[in-house]
Amino acid sequence: MEDIDAPEFSxxxxxxxxxxxxxxxDVRRFRADPLPNGTIGRLLELADLAPSVGNSQPWRIVLVxxxxxxxxxxxxxxxxxxxxxxxxxxxxxxxxxxxKLAGLREAPVHLAVxxxxxxxxxxxLGRSTMPETLSxxxxxxxxxxxxxxxxxxxxxxxxxxxxxxxVGEILDVDASWRLVAYLCVGYPEEEHIDPELxxxxxxxxxxxxxxxxxx
Amino acid sequence: MEDIDAPEFSxxxxxxxxxxxxxxxDVRRFRADPLPNGTIGRLLELADLAPSVGNSQPWRIVLVxxxxxxxxxxxxxxxxxxxxxxxxxxxxxxxxxxxKLAGLREAPVHLAVxxxxxxxxxxxLGRSTMPETLSxxxxxxxxxxxxxxxxxxxxxxxxxxxxxxxVGEILDVDASWRLVAYLCVGYPEEEHIDPELxxxxxxxxxxxxxxxxxx
Numbered sequence: 307m308e309d310i311d312a313p314e315f316s317x318x319x320x321x322x323x324x325x326x327x328x329x330x331x332d333v334r335r336f337r338a339d340p341l342p343n344g345t346i347g348r349l350l351e352l353a354d355l356a357p358s359v360g361n362s363q364p365w366r367i368v369l370v371x372x373x374x375x376x377x378x379x380x381x382x383x384x385x386x387x388x389x390x391x392x393x394x395x396x397x398x399x400x401x402x403x404x405x406k407l408a409g410l411r412e413a414p415v416h417l418a419v420x421x422x423x424x425x426x427x428x429x430x431l432g433r434s435t436m437p438e439t440l441s442x443x444x445x446x447x448x449x450x451x452x453x454x455x456x457x458x459x460x461x462x463x464x465x466x467x468x469x470x471x472x473v474g475e476i477l478d479v480d481a482s483w484r485l486v487a488y489l490c491v492g493y494p495e496e497e498h499i500d501p502e503l504x505x506x507x508x509x510x511x512x513x514x515x516x517x518x519x520x521x
Numbered sequence: 522m523e524d525i526d527a528p529e530f531s532x533x534x535x536x537x538x539x540x541x542x543x544x545x546x547d548v549r550r551f552r553a554d555p556l557p558n559g560t561i562g563r564l565l566e567l568a569d570l571a572p573s574v575g576n577s578q579p580w581r582i583v584l585v586x587x588x589x590x591x592x593x594x595x596x597x598x599x600x601x602x603x604x605x606x607x608x609x610x611x612x613x614x615x616x617x618x619x620x621k622l623a624g625l626r627e628a629p630v631h632l633a634v635x636x637x638x639x640x641x642x643x644x645x646l647g648r649s650t651m652p653e654t655l656s657x658x659x660x661x662x663x664x665x666x667x668x669x670x671x672x673x674x675x676x677x678x679x680x681x682x683x684x685x686x687x688v689g690e691i692l693d694v695d696a697s698w699r700l701v702a703y704l705c706v707g708y709p710e711e712e713h714i715d716p717e718l719x720x721x722x723x724x725x726x727x728x729x730x731x732x733x734x735x736x
Contacts, residue, residue, distance in 0.1 A: 312712030314674065315537060315541065315673070319672065324567060350733070357664070362724070365732055367734065370736050393649065394644075398644070429723070430605075430608070431622075434682070435683060436683070442701065445661060446664045449571075452572070454538070457530040457538055466650070467649070467650060503646070508576070512578060514566055518584070520584045520586055
């Protein structure tokens with residue numbers, strides 16, 4: 307392609323893009339109704355445009371459809387979530403247990419996203435000193451999917467309270483794949499501009515300036 | 522916030538969002554002119570809306586302004602890039618050396634993005650089995666920044682051909698911070714819809730279906 311037709315984004319587009327970022331949300335409360343046919347495929351095609359180190363596209367996406375696999379992943383979450391609660395003191399553990407941290411039972415779509423730790427594609431470019439850029443690429447894909455879903459009113463919840471190796475075994479994937487995220491996808495039951503962890507007084511955001519430095 | 526005022530995104534917005542994803546690009550060819558005052562701060566405020574595990578916001582952002590620090594990071598890149606080239610066979614190494622993989626000398630803005638590996642914020646929620654979700658959160662912030670920059674016609678290039686520990690030493694940051702990305706930021710010298718690695722025949726994208734599985 308030549309140096310032509312580069313888009314300019316309008317001020318209204320930029321305003322709506324900011325709205326998208328503000329309303330993205332990690333969703334844990336889903337309606338059970340299915341997504342329209344073709345929706346997940348279309349969103350994944352957009353997500354597949356994400357940046358990747360050396361153009362390696364190392365993400366491996368598993369649509370988890372079998373009731374048995376879903377039930378085993380849900381059990382894995384419940385076990386790890388109970389274990390995590392036990393790490394806190396009594397008062398904090400009580401607060402933790404009252405949080406709803408995943409919508410695995412309700413969400414119509416489960417996606418397990420893995421990273422291939424040594425893909426041929428990309429010929430190793432860009433990852434010799436930082437091999438973790440492969441999983442970082444996979445995160446960019448997931449984040450793109452998340453935003454694209456939200457533009458259609460679809461919620462995504464990222465479940466990380468899982469043993470990655472156990473999920474790999476349940477789904478019988480290649481041993482060289484590492485679980486990056488397990489995603490619940492569906493229409494949200496509620497809409498909020500504030501994160502649930504903030505609303506339920508677990509953790510609020512803090513000002514950016516505390517994270518900014520100059521050298 | 523109550524269940525009110527949730528935005529609906531229009532079809533034209535979704536079309537423009539797809540255009541944004543298609544034209545994002547990893548930029549290595551920058552014009553040297555500075556960005557307007559306040560631009561980086563505004564983009565970082567948008568990026569700070571990114572998802573983070575337990576709402577921990579573990580990203581630590583260093584604006585690298587000193588000529589000495591920039592020169593040392595550039596030297597680090599050049600050394601690691603030469604080392605990476607030596608790992609390929611002769612023909613591939615020649616191809617590799619002809620690629621321009623960073624715009625460190627030209628880009629008006631350098632941002633080093635680190636991840637705090639044990640932040641107090643978030644109280645550990647969501648990361649006991651997958652501590653790497655902290656660096657994944659940081660990647661979501663970087664990717665948000667990248668997209669937000671592109672909506673204003675500003676290019677971002679992610680430089681990963683660096684020794685992360687050396688960059689931490691050059692910038693004299695806390696030993697518990699891990700380098701996630703070193704970003705070059707500025708106006709692109711050229712606009713392209715296709716990735717440079719594809720245009721220069723290093724690596725093309727491949728079809729999504731090869732990365733999709735069902736269980």
